[in-house]
Amino acid sequence: MNQDLIPSSLADLYDTMVAGFTVQFENLAELVVTPGWRQYQLVIILGLWALAVVLKLTTQTRWDAWARARIGWPKWRLRTLIQLKQRLTLVYFVLISWALYTVMQQITWPSRSYIIGVVATLAAAWLAIALVARLVRNRTLRRIFKWAMWVYATLIALNLTDDVAGFLDGVAISIGDLHISALGILKAILLIGVLLTLARIGTRAAERGLQNNDDITPSMQVLLSKGIQVLLYGAVFLAAIRTLGFDLTGIALLSGAIGVGIGFGLQKVVSNLISGIIILMDRSIKPGDVISLGDTFGWINALGARYVSVVTRDGREYLIPNEDLITNQVVNWSHSDRFVRLDLEFGTSYDDDPHKVRATAKDTVKTVPRVLSGSGHEPVCHITGFGDSSVDYLLRFWISDPTKGLTNIRGNVYLALWDAFKDQGISIPFPQREVRLLSDDAAAQQVAKE
Structure with a gap:
């Protein structure tokens, strides 16, 4: 390579890049203003765009009907179809412009289709970038990705990549053997964006594959x-x-020192991370389990790296740190199985036959939905004591769906007992107090006694 062509300073590099841009834009302007096939190509491009608009207007209804019939398609394919429908004019323009460019390259001089080829390349690049950008969920990052790729595609089509790359590579800082340039930073950002997108797609694909595997436990x-x-x-x-x-070898010692400092400052975070790994490995809780921790009762919605998401019956979602599940007492209502036994206490009058009360209670609770009555889960009713105004009983029954709530099933059983006792003539006593009004003489005698 001739050493005279290498810029000696950033200013020379900038001047070289500007000169390259100037030459390219002068060539483009010359193509536009010079009579002949160059202007004919611009007219052809406008005609192709008009034809694409006409094709969209005439075929959009058919495409809509065909798209509605694709019921069994996967979601990603349907989303791609929607994106193509929204850019139907551009799709038609890319197809007909490339078809015309290919034909003209074969039957006429290549210079007579140069502009058509450039525009067709840009249109195809813009369409591809618009479709690929949908993989980036964040709107801000998606816009940055779109504009960056569109600029890069335009530079490729206009053959300006070398000039721009040379300029960006000249904008750099050097620290010892470390050389960081603007070009390197842009390449790193682009690579990181692509790798993050691929990592996210790979992670979600792995999660779906694991969830569909019944041989692996949820934990x-x-x-x-x-x-x-x-x-x-x-x-x-x-x-x-x-x-x-x-x-990486040069920053190993520094990263170790930083890691020690971060470790002291993030003890709770690290503790929660380790606790989360222990919870997943010992399978003490898993998604879908019904747990009680203090005053919180609900089912586990998700296991995170730092916390466990617990959803209660009132719709509240509690984010409980993993460390609390390790150090505190947790009631897992569905650890080994999903069967839960519930106890109800009630009392009846001393005038009612206890054998009749027990039989009525057991027969009644069996009629309540969600209450189990099979082998090993038969409801039972026991006398627990003789109270001041009632005979006290304990009714025990089983359910297999604690995620649907415990308070509501208790209420349904109490209501069924109320109706059954009414029909059987069984009374539910309550404490009664007798108020006596004394006459004046009686009140005086009472005071004298005191």
Whole structure:
């Protein structure tokens, strides 16, 4: 390579890039103003766009009807179809412009279809970028990705990539052997964005595959999915460091010192992370279990790296740190099985036959929905004592769906007992107090006695 062509300073590099842009835009302007096939190509491009608009107007109804019939398609394919329908004019323009460009390259001079080829390339690039950008969920990142890729595609089509790359590579800082340039940063950002998108897609695909595998317990599914997520995102982090030019061996000592400092400051976070791993490994709780922790009663919605999501019957979602589930007493209503026994206390009058009361209570509770009455889960009713104004009983029964609530099933059983006791003539006593009004003489005698 001729050393005279290498810019000696950033100013020379900037001047070289500006000169390259100027030459390209002068060529483009010359193509537009010079009579002949160059202007004919612009007219052809406008005609192709008009034809694409006409095709969209005439075929959009048919495409809508065909799309509605794709009921069994996967969601990702339906989303892609919707994106194509929203850009139907651009799709038609890409197809007919490329078809015309290919034909003209074969039957006439290549220069007579140069502009058509450039525009067809840009249109195809814009369509592809718009479809691929849908993989980026964050709106801000999606817009940045779109504009960056559109600029890059435009530079490729206009053959300006070398000039721009040389300018960006010249904008750099050097610290010892470390050389960081604007071009390197842009390449790192692009690579990180692509790798993060692929990592997210891979993580979700792995989660779906694990969830569809019935041979793996829910706790192991969460543990494996978290492990895959850590591996993929860790690989992205290492790739980003290497892309920027950092030597991992050189920063090992510094990262160790920083890690010790962070460890002291993030003891709770690390404790929750370790507790989450222990919970997943010993399978003490899993998604769907019904637990009680203090005043919180609900079912586990999700197991996170730092907390467990517990949803109560009133719709509240509690984020309980994993450490609390390790150090505190937790009642897991569905640890080994989903059968839960409930106890109800009630009392009847001393005038009622206890044998009749017990039989009525057991027969009544069997009629309540959600109450089990099979082998090993038969309701029972016992006398627990003789109270001041009633004979006290304890009714025990089983349910298998605690996630549907406990208070509501208790209320339904109490209501069924009320109706059954009314029909059988069984009374439910309550404390009664007698108020006596004394005459004046009697009141005086009472005071004298005191």
